[in-house]
């Protein structure tokens with residue numbers, strides 16, 4: 177869903193109106209052969225990863241049906257509801273691996289081919305502005321994905337206890353479902369997830385059905401299933417499913433009470449019985465970040481904890497945590513970091529991957545705000561000073577131009593976070609927090625660029641900040657404090 181789309185459609189429909197005010201019909205097979213029906217672009221125009229995403233349509237909703245079998249295989253189907261943004265004779269989806277057993281557009285089998293990671297659909301005639309549905313059935317054994325941006329495989333993970341889960345940022349969503357794989361095309365999602373008997377299943381959003389609970393036992397074919405609705409627009413890379421034998425969705429009443437939104441976690445058996453103490457501070461963290469950033473942007477939150485994952489990832493409404501993160505002394509800070517991404521990254525999403533500091537710098541700055549919340553402003557100052565010193569020793573390059581093959585480098589986190597600390601000193605607390613709150617409100621459920629953020633900070637502060645941002649984002653050296 178792109179906000180600019182509505183405006184574009186108004187302009188286009190105006191140009192289709194003849195002198196009598198009647199709208200010219202633009203559907204039909206004949207037009208498909210006319211030059212005005214062309215294939216959608218194979219990329220959405222990302223300067224770092226040009227093959228990601230596609231042009232010519234705007235996805236509204238994905239429905240993903242997925243059944244994981246004990247032998248490691250997965251049978252899946254996706255239904256994609258989209259709106260054409262040009263007259264389409266064909267279009268691409270991003271998709272890597274798997275085997276496709278059927279593909280229909282509006283209920284009709286259409287020709288398709290696979291060219292690397294592009295799924296190329298032809299033989300359609302879809303008029304600009306028309307809605308259409310793509311239904312694809314596929315199956316296979318999920319495999320890790322070699323990301324263009326990271327030095328380790330991402331995508332689908334097969335954990336040491338048989339748990340299955342997805343960590344896709346930035347480019348691995350299309351390794352588990354066919355999609356328009358770029359945060360510029362956000363959409364709502366439905367997930368129906370089925371696992372073998374004894375498995376717990378989870379996905380983003382609100383759980384609306386749970387066979388296991390409802391029936392008190394396994395469903396007809398011996399498996400268990402749950403259905404989840406993500407009703408806020410979501411970038412494809414934030415979509416996740418998680419399955420594990422003995423895993424459970426566990427309510428956190430303490431956090432739910434404190435936050436005023438439902439907090440629930442997806443935990444393995446030992447943590448279900450005895451959740452880590454820091455986890456129950458989730459509600460307090462939501463309240464603390466709301467004071468700085470404005471209202472929490474979604475109706476649910478929680479984390480999924482898995483083994484065999486070395487990191488943490490801010491999947492929308494259900495961040496993913498490796499077990500070693502949960503057991504680490506700094507778990508609390510990683511919790512704050514992933515939570516902050518719900519505002520910055522998930523609700524306000526990137527328009528291009530090169531702006532990744534807008535995600536990681538903001539989430540890292542939230543860690544500094546948590547220090548301030550817990551220990552006061554002197555401790556906050558000390559935290560900023562310590563991180564500045566560490567950043568100087570590390571010699572980070574400019575966070576505004578991260579290397580495409582090492583997108584999540586230390587600079588986008590630490591120099592990005594320190595930029596915000598410096599901006600706060602530069603324009604004062606009032607202007608700084610107003611900027612953050614207006615930013616998270618104005619670009620909620622949409623996309624923003626570095627330039628959008630700079631323009632807003634200048635608007636709120638009432639002065640030019642060009643030099644400030646230039647040296648912080650693009651200068652070789654960390655600016656003097």
Ligand code: TRP
Nearest residue numbers: 330343345346487488489490584
């Ligand atoms: N965004 C993650 C964070 O919170 C980092 C990250 C990006 C990541 N891609 C990933 C972690 C893939 C695990 C797997 O900092």
Ligand code: ZN
Nearest residue numbers: 513535536539
């Ligand atoms: Zn992060």
